[in-house]
Amino acid sequence: MEVVTMGRNPHKGVLDRETTSDRQIVENALDRVRMLWPADRVFATLSGGERQRVLAARALTHPASSGGWLSCSAWRARSCRTR
Secondary structure (H helix, E strand, C coil): CHHHHHHHHHHCCCCCCCCHHHHHHHHHHHHHCCCCCCCCCCHHHCCHHHHHHHHHHHHHCCCHHHCHHHHHHHHHHHHHHCC
């Protein structure tokens, strides 16, 4: 849960606390990658595949319009198809 919640940090101020909306976004992201059930486990105790799913959930906490690696990858895919 903490690792996925860190994905919300760029969208908050330094002293802002976690909101109900942040918690809902994190829970939805964990649910999408089917990792809601082990959300209370320590990241280091997860298997490699579970870690990848947690990191994918962290990426899902970013809004699509914020740019970042998701939109960059999409841009590369489009430019590669046009060549």
